Amino acid sequence: MMPVNIENVDETKLEELQGKIITDVAGSLGLLLAYVGDQLGLYSALAEISPATSQDLAEKTGTNERYVREWLSANVAGEYIEYDPASSCFSMTPEQALIFSAEGHPACMQGFFQAVISVFADEPKASEVFRTGEGIPWGDHNQCLFCGTERFFRPMYAENLVESWIPALDGVREKLEAGAKVADIGCGHGSSTIIMAQAFPKSTFHGFDFHEASIEHARERAGAAGVGSNTSFEVVTAKEYPGTDYDLVTIFDALHDMGDPVGASKHIVNSLSDDGTFMLVEPFAGDSLEENVNPLGQIYYSFSTMVCVPASRPQEVGLGLGAQAGQKRLTEVLNEAGFGHVRRAAETPTNIVLEARA
Ligand SMILES: C[S@@+](CC[C@H](N)C(=O)[O-])C[C@H]1O[C@@H](n2cnc3c(N)ncnc32)[C@H](O)[C@@H]1O
Secondary structure, eight states: SSSSOGOOOOOHHHHHHHHHHHHHHHHHHHEEEEHHHHTTHHHHHHHHHSSHHHHHHHHHOOOHHHHHHHEEEEEHHHSSSSTTTTTTTOOOOOOHHHHHOTTTTTOOOHHHHHHHHHHHHHHHHHHHHHHHHOOOGGGGOHHHHHHHHHHHHHHHHHHHIIIITTHHHHHHHHHHHHHEEEEEEEEEHHHHHHHHHHHOOSEEEEEEESSSSHHHHHHHHHHHOOGGGGEEEEETTTTOOOOOOOEEEESOOOGSSSHHHHHHHHHHHHHHEEEEEEEEEEEEESSSSSGGGGHHHHHHHHHIIIIHHHHHHHHHSSSOOOTTHHHHHHHHHHHHOOOEEOOOOOOOOSSEEEEEEE
């Protein structure tokens, strides 16, 4: 028995907390089943043939009816899918179809679910680094993390980057339209690099990341997107990427994963042209833990515990900035590196966009 003084337990508070935790347990299993449905194409098939019986859906997807029926039942219980008892048919509302099956739409959450599943799969590695204090290099994570990250972030970048974030930077859109030189550091699968390259064909975009498999993927994606001629991708660390006189350097959701964000930012200062701009996109956060007590804070701190801090620790310096650093702490990092002017240029419910100049 744990050392809890039972007499001090407030039954009402206990019941409230139990209710919240039951919801969380249901949600965690809901995501697991949502991921199964994603991998088997169950949601997209149901969206296509709704209303459908479990037999219809099993036939459409080449899966076993008994499993499909149980999966559908769990989804109905979680209100992810609709059920009509009179006809024994299942269907999806337009909103459910968007969230579970509209690949590429900003409302589709499947990439998010995939990233969550990846951290569940990596639990043994994470628990081990708590004991040793060592890290988990980005490339050692479950493959689902790389695909899930790209899948979830790409639609957000597609929605905001060209339309809102770049126009919010002082004079940058005009430079990109005329023809500028851009470095995208920690570019991962290159979704941000490719979106910018498509929007600004007169500019050249250089994606850098130290994870070789991600860079190979980025090259393939750039070729498929038709931007092979104004993009290049190279395997290199943030402190060593080549080139000078960049008009714009960007980092999307990667500075806090780096071991030495100050060192990386110093390298950025040195690689920029005299009037160059650094655009830093980081997870939305307040400046203190107290300000981040909400579901988004729980999500980001959790990913940070399982992925971001372990990614930073084994690198040089190993700062472990964390995914909820907030603007104040990020500004300190940028000031220390030599950026004298830092301001919040834009924000979304999930991201802050900082503009930094030397
Ligand atoms: C969360 S992912 C973001 C990827 C991409 N920017 C995006 O938004 O989809 C973080 C990326 O930072 C890269 N990274 C971490 N530390 C790095 C370093 N020191 N130098 C270069 N890349 C690094 C990882 O390999 C990974 O691709």
